[in-house]
Ligand SMILES: CC(C)(COP(=O)(O)OP(=O)(O)OC[C@H]1O[C@@H](n2cnc3c(N)ncnc32)[C@H](O)[C@@H]1OP(=O)(O)O)[C@@H](O)C(=O)NCCC(=O)NCCSC(=O)C[C@H](O)C(=O)O
C-alpha cells in the first residue's frame with residue numbers, strides 16, 4: 001500500500017559524519033563531537049580482511065556507548081557476501097537507520113525491508129540509501145517512492161560522488177559543474193517522495209575554503225546536510241546547513257502577522273512590501289522549528 005507523503009518532525013541532518021567501524025580511536029571520539037548523525041561504516045572504509053572484526057567491534061562499541069546523535073550503520077551491499085552478516089549485526093547494534101550502499105533499483109530496498117520485517121526489526125528502524133551509481137541516479141524517483149511502500153522505512157538519500165565519478169568518468173572539479181544536473185535530479189526525486197537528502201563528501205578535508213564553498217552550494221541546491229569524513233568539517237557544515245538569523249527573524253514575523261485576528265481568514269497578505277501566502281507560513285513554521293531544535297542541540301555541545 002502507498003502511504004501519503006508525511007512531513008516528519010524536524011530532524012537535524014546538517015552534519016553526517018562517516019566513521020570507519022574498525023577505527024577504535026575514531027569510534028571513541030564520536031561522543032565528543034557535535035555531528036547531527038554518525039554513519040558507522042562497514043563498507044568502503046573497511047578492508048575485506050577486517051570486515052568481521054569491524055562488525056563485531058561495532059556491535060560491542062554501540063552496546064556499551066551511544067553517542068548523542070542519530071546513529072546510522074552503513075552495511076556492505078547485500079550481494080557482496082558480507083551484507084547479510086552486516087544486517088544481522090546492525091540489528092543487534094540497534095541503530096536509528098541502516099544505510100544501503102550503491103542502491104540501483106526499488107528491489108534493493110525491498111530485499112532489505114523484507115529481511116528486516118522477517119527478522120522482527122522494530123518499525124522505527126529506518127533505511128537510508130546511497131545514490132552513487134549511474135543506474136541509481138536514473139532510477140532515483142522509483143527508489144525514492146519506496147519511502148511510501150515496503151513498510152515505508154526509507155527516509156533519506158545520501159549522494160556518493162566518489163563512486164559516481166569513478167563510474168562515469170566525470171572528474172573532481174571545483175564547483176562540480178557537470179555533476180550539478182545529477183545532484184538536482186537526486187534532490188528532486190527525494191523531495192518528490194518526502195525524503196531527506198544529504199550531499200556528498202568533500203575529500204580534501206584540510207581545504208577549509210573549498211569545503212565551505214561546497215557546503216554553500218549544497219545548501220543552495222536544497223540539500224539538508226553533508227556527509228563528512230573528518231571532525232574538522234562538522235562545525236562549518238552545522239553552520240552552513242543551519243539557519244540564518246535574518247531568515248529566522250523573517251519567519252517569526254510571518255508567523256506573528258498571520259496570527260493577528262484580522263488575518264485569520266486571509267490567504268494572502270503583504271509584509272514589508274512583499275506578498276506572503278499561507279505556503280510561506282508553512283515554510284516559516286518549519287524554519288522556526290528548525291531554529292529551536294538547533295538551539296536545544298547547541299546547549300548540549
Ligand atoms: C581521512 C582520515 C583517514 C584522516 O585520518 P587522520 O589523518 O588520522 O586524521 P587526524 O589525525 O586529523 O584525526 C584527528 C582526530 O580526529 C579523529 N578522527 C579522524 N577522522 C575521524 C572520523 N571520521 N570520525 C571520528 N573521529 C575521527 C582521529 O581519530 C583523531 O583523534 P585522536 O585519535 O583522538 O587524536 C580519517 O579522517 C577517516 O578515516 N575518515 C573517514 C573515512 C571514511 O569513513 N570513508 C568512507 C566514507 S566516505 C564514502 O564512502 C564516500 C561515498 O561512498 C562515495 O562514493 O562518495
Ligand SMILES: [Mg+2]
Pocket residue numbers: 044132160162163
Ligand atoms: Mg561510495
